[in-house]
Amino acid sequence: MSFAPRPQVQPWKRANTSRRFQILLASVLPIAATALIVLFAGFDANLATISIFLPLQIIAAGLVGLKAFGRRGFGDAVLVVLTIFFSAFVLILLLSVFLSVLSEGSKAISLQFLTQNNVYISNTTSLEYGGVANAILGTLLIVGITTILAVPLGIAMAVYLTQSQSKLRGLVRTVTQALSGLPSVVSGLFVLSIIVTFGFSKSGIFGSLALFPLMLPTVARVAEEALKLVPSDLRLAALALGAPNYKAFFQVILPAAKSGLITALLLGLARVIGETAPLLLTVNVNNGTSWNPFNGPMETLPAYVYGYLSSSFVSAHQRAWGAGLILLVLVAVLFGLARYLGRAKSLKSKPTKQKASK
Amino acid sequence: MTKPAPVRRKLSAGPLSTGDKWFFRSTSIAAYFSFVLVALVLIFLFLKAWPALQEQGFEFVYGTKWVAEEGQPLIMQIGPMIWGSMLIALVGVLIATPMAISLAYMIVFMLGSRLAKVATTLIDLLAALPSVIIGLWGFYVFTPVAINWETTLHQYLGWIPLFKVENVDNAFRGSPFIAGWIVAVMIVPIVTSVTREIFSQLDKDLINGAIALGGSRLSVFRKVILPTSSGGVVGGVLLGLGRALGETVAIFYVLQISFDINWGQLLESHGGGVASWILARFGEASSGEISGLMAAGLVLFVITLIVNFIANTIVNRSQPWRKD
Amino acid sequence: MTSLTTASTLSTEDISVWFGQRQVLSDVNLTFPGNKVTALIGPSGCGKSTFLRTLNRMHELIPGAGLSGSVFLDGEDIYGADFDAVSVRIKIGMVFQKPNPFPTMSIKDNILSGLRLSGRKIGNAEELVETSLRRASIWNEVKDRLNDQAISLSGGQQQRLCIARSLAMDPEVLLMDEPCSALDPGSTRRIEETIKELSSSMTIVIVTHNMQQAQRVSDQTAFFLADDNTPGGVVEFGATEQIFNGPIDQRTNDYVNGHFG
Numbered sequence: 001m002s003f004a005p006r007p008q009v010q011p012w013k014r015a016n017t018s019r020r021f022q023i024l025l026a027s028v029l030p031i032a033a034t035a036l037i038v039l040f041a042g043f044d045a046n047l048a049t050i051s052i053f054l055p056l057q058i059i060a061a062g063l064v065g066l067k068a069f070g071r072r073g074f075g076d077a078v079l080v081v082l083t084i085f086f087s088a089f090v091l092i093l094l095l096s097v098f099l100s101v102l103s104e105g106s107k108a109i110s111l112q113f114l115t116q117n118n119v120y121i122s123n124t125t126s127l128e129y130g131g132v133a134n135a136i137l138g139t140l141l142i143v144g145i146t147t148i149l150a151v152p153l154g155i156a157m158a159v160y161l162t163q164s165q166s167k168l169r170g171l172v173r174t175v176t177q178a179l180s181g182l183p184s185v186v187s188g189l190f191v192l193s194i195i196v197t198f199g200f201s202k203s204g205i206f207g208s209l210a211l212f213p214l215m216l217p218t219v220a221r222v223a224e225e226a227l228k229l230v231p232s233d234l235r236l237a238a239l240a241l242g243a244p245n246y247k248a249f250f251q252v253i254l255p256a257a258k259s260g261l262i263t264a265l266l267l268g269l270a271r272v273i274g275e276t277a278p279l280l281l282t283v284n285v286n287n288g289t290s291w292n293p294f295n296g297p298m299e300t301l302p303a304y305v306y307g308y309l310s311s312s313f314v315s316a317h318q319r320a321w322g323a324g325l326i327l328l329v330l331v332a333v334l335f336g337l338a339r340y341l342g343r344a345k346s347l348k349s350k351p352t353k354q355k356a357s358k
Numbered sequence: 359m360t361k362p363a364p365v366r367r368k369l370s371a372g373p374l375s376t377g378d379k380w381f382f383r384s385t386s387i388a389a390y391f392s393f394v395l396v397a398l399v400l401i402f403l404f405l406k407a408w409p410a411l412q413e414q415g416f417e418f419v420y421g422t423k424w425v426a427e428e429g430q431p432l433i434m435q436i437g438p439m440i441w442g443s444m445l446i447a448l449v450g451v452l453i454a455t456p457m458a459i460s461l462a463y464m465i466v467f468m469l470g471s472r473l474a475k476v477a478t479t480l481i482d483l484l485a486a487l488p489s490v491i492i493g494l495w496g497f498y499v500f501t502p503v504a505i506n507w508e509t510t511l512h513q514y515l516g517w518i519p520l521f522k523v524e525n526v527d528n529a530f531r532g533s534p535f536i537a538g539w540i541v542a543v544m545i546v547p548i549v550t551s552v553t554r555e556i557f558s559q560l561d562k563d564l565i566n567g568a569i570a571l572g573g574s575r576l577s578v579f580r581k582v583i584l585p586t587s588s589g590g591v592v593g594g595v596l597l598g599l600g601r602a603l604g605e606t607v608a609i610f611y612v613l614q615i616s617f618d619i620n621w622g623q624l625l626e627s628h629g630g631g632v633a634s635w636i637l638a639r640f641g642e643a644s645s646g647e648i649s650g651l652m653a654a655g656l657v658l659f660v661i662t663l664i665v666n667f668i669a670n671t672i673v674n675r676s677q678p679w680r681k682d
Numbered sequence: 683m684t685s686l687t688t689a690s691t692l693s694t695e696d697i698s699v700w701f702g703q704r705q706v707l708s709d710v711n712l713t714f715p716g717n718k719v720t721a722l723i724g725p726s727g728c729g730k731s732t733f734l735r736t737l738n739r740m741h742e743l744i745p746g747a748g749l750s751g752s753v754f755l756d757g758e759d760i761y762g763a764d765f766d767a768v769s770v771r772i773k774i775g776m777v778f779q780k781p782n783p784f785p786t787m788s789i790k791d792n793i794l795s796g797l798r799l800s801g802r803k804i805g806n807a808e809e810l811v812e813t814s815l816r817r818a819s820i821w822n823e824v825k826d827r828l829n830d831q832a833i834s835l836s837g838g839q840q841q842r843l844c845i846a847r848s849l850a851m852d853p854e855v856l857l858m859d860e861p862c863s864a865l866d867p868g869s870t871r872r873i874e875e876t877i878k879e880l881s882s883s884m885t886i887v888i889v890t891h892n893m894q895q896a897q898r899v900s901d902q903t904a905f906f907l908a909d910d911n912t913p914g915g916v917v918e919f920g921a922t923e924q925i926f927n928g929p930i931d932q933r934t935n936d937y938v939n940g941h942f943g
Binding site for chain 2: 044050051069072073075076078079080082083084085086087089090091093094096097100101104153156157159160161163164166168169172174175176177178179180181182183184185186187189190192193194196197213216217220244245246247249267270271273274275276277280281302305306309317320321324327328331332334335339
């Protein structure tokens with residue numbers, strides 16, 4: 001880890017040899033000292049990072065800063081060290097999540113894990129048997145129905161927010177924002193209360209309904225951003241050609257915002273595909289394969305992870321990790337696709353060069 | 359001047375075509391549906407919560423007892439769980455805020471544009487991680503590490519009430535401290551993205567220029583950046599707080615949920631959270647207790663609505679460029 | 683130049699315009715006779731572009747917009763009960779300051795977009811595309827790539843494509859809002875030539891900041907001005923020749939000779 005301020009800070013650029021030496025010393029010494037202490041005094045590495053390395057690094061960088069610029073240099077060095085330290089910390093947390101899911105989850109992954117269902121499998125069954133195919137199917141069906149419900153509605157909300165001149169737009173936006181803070185467990189309870197009130201029995205469709213209020217605000221917000229990116233010129237041009245508003249939207253604005261709207265769909269999917277609590281409250285788990293979201297129990301990936309983690313057996317936990325890995329891959333793929341489309345869009349909207357006509 | 363004052367004509371008087379009428383009508387219906395949805399959530403939760411609320415009275419919110427055993431009258435008071443949610447959310451916010459501000463500062467003022475883009479994508483990806491995965495990781499990977507930190511905190515700072523432990527055998531694992539960290543991991547992205555957006559609206563050339571001229575980073579940060587952006591950052595932190603209060607599954611895995619109220623001994627092995635409590639109880643709950651859990655959900659929803667509303671108001675006000 | 687078709691006459695009567703409570707134009711009375719090119723000149727913020735937008739009812743798309751007075755197309759009030767905004771905009775076409783072809787459509791589809799958007803039948807598509815592009819003098823440049831995306835064209839070509847797009851609707855009047863301000867001199871010259879040719883078959887109103895352009899293309903000129911905190915209005919209106927060489931009003935004289943604005 002380097003502590004020195006970035007080269008935008010001009011004075012560092014002009015650093016002479018002796019100062020370069022000081023900087024080198026200040027970046028190497030603390031980490032070396034910490035490593036020595038960890039190795040020879042048997043100190044815990046995690047702990048040493050915060051209790052030994054960080055203070056040493058601040059002092060070392062501070063001293064160099066102090067020597068170079070006086071008190072102001074000291075303050076800057078501390079600020080930069082802390083900024084880098086905290087940022088690196090988040091990066092390490094993120095990497096730790098990814099690597100642990102990858103390494104633990106990959107132990108469970110096999111062809112049979114991906115293609116079999118979970119009938120006759122108990123917490124102690126060895127990993128050679130059973131799989132998550134039924135959970136993958138259930139997740140895709142339930143989330144698919146949520147998408148069919150939430151995406152058109154979310155886009156219609158975004159259209160309202162960008163195309164109409166209604167005075168209620170501010171209020172609609174506020175309520176949509178409030179909805180995006182809806183705790184997922186409350187969404188589950190809401191649908192559960194509907195189930196109880198009308199005497200329905202739990203099934204996949206209610207899982208879809210419980211995910212719906214969570215997906216809707218995400219789709220609406222991202223779609224609104226996407227529609228705002230379409231230059232208002234195009235809408236005016238269409239209207240000036242005598243288009244009614246709906247034709248201007250469907251024939252001009254919608255095609256121009258297409259990739260952004262697909263991004264809205266993908267980010268909405270990524271938002272709900274791993275939601276657990278709403279599904280636990282509204283869908284009964286199922287070891288077998290069910291194609292029918294309208295009747296009977298249905299397994300989902302998050303519920304699968306939840307179920308096996310609640311047990312205390314190692315093989316059960318490995319199943320949980322395996323399903324977690326599949327979930328992570330799904331989220332990463334959705335997210336990556338969304339990013340890719342977003343980038344393709346920004347490439348296309350680069351201004352065309354104005355060439356002098358020949 | 360003999361002419362009378364001009365009379366304004368009614369504009370857009372031209373009748374809308376049928377297609378346009380339907381277009382605007384259907385998008386308006388979609389938009390108003392968000393009102394309906396919030397109202398439906400409140401109404402249905404309230405209907406189901408009413409028996410419990412009626413029976414338990416106001417004590418439901420601040421009382422500290424939950425007895426739901428067969429043959430005994432139901433006593434349902436969610437107080438310790440509300441306090442537990444707040445405690446964990448506060449710890450989470452306290453941990454997440456410096457990280458988020460550092461990240462935003464790093465992305466906007468220290469990284470080149472390409473690295474900044476990579477960092478932003480990573481943060482957004484962190485936001486997309488399902489909480490069940492964070493819970494899995496928190497239970498298996500993070501808890502052992504955190505127990506290590508807690509032991510040391512207790513060893514050296516045990517004299518501070520926050521880090522005091524009554525009985526070492528009943529501490530560290532499943533503590534609000536760990537749950538707070540897990541919540542912090544989950545809210546860092548949202549606080550970062552709000553802060554980053556506010557930082558990036560500042561005049562970057564001016565700030566980098568001042569630093570390049572030998573002005574101090576620290577003084578620019580304290581005197582230019584923080585004062586102009588503090589409002590928005592507070593809004594972002596409140597948004598994070600709202601998310602933290604509603605977090606369910608991840609906390610459920612790492613926290614030892616118990617109804618003994620934990621006033622703030624962060625390292626003790628018991629704490630609470632409304633959302634996790636609902637998850638922990640609903641499986642074996644009788645219909646009477648279900649009503650109590652609905653009431654708990656209602657209370658949670660109202661609290662998060664208020665926090666989110668305040669947060670959004672602050673954020674929207676500090677981001678005037680987002681208005682249309 | 684000979685008139686082949688007698689085009690419609692557009693005239694305004696006491697047009698005043700508001701945005702919210704703020705009045706930005708007051709009592710504009712102008713007549714745009716058929717087959718003539720009229721230039722609207724004046725400093726920024728004097729309301730000439732706003733005025734142009736009242737002529738084909740684009741003005742009312744701005745939230746808070748208000749209007750009094752009348753606009754007559756061959757004697758009929760376009761704000762009257764017999765007209766709706768759509769049929770006005772079909773008869774009175776508009777070209778914007780910045781070229782704005784539809785980026786997701788091909789060159790050909792851009793030409794046909796007006797008819798499709800306004801829900802009218804397309805007779806002979808090939809022929810319509812060719813005539814429109816020819817009238818906008820861009821046919822020779824694009825005839826081999828009609829299916830290319832419109833944004834692959836250069837800025838000047840895009841603007842002429844936008845003119846062709848309006849022409850495909852066969853409008854009576856063409857409004858142009860500083861059509862050359864985003865273009866290079868070569869493209870500007872070609873568009874000015876196009877404007878002159880078009881005036882044989884339609885009435886043209888053009889807003890411009892460029893004095894030479896107004897002199898080159900227009901038959902008559904209106905000078906708009908807004909004093910501090912008062913609504914804008916027409917100071918002087920007459921033959922272009924007279925406005926530039928012998929203006930009656932001192933302020934017009936100052937403006938056309940570059941003393942302010």
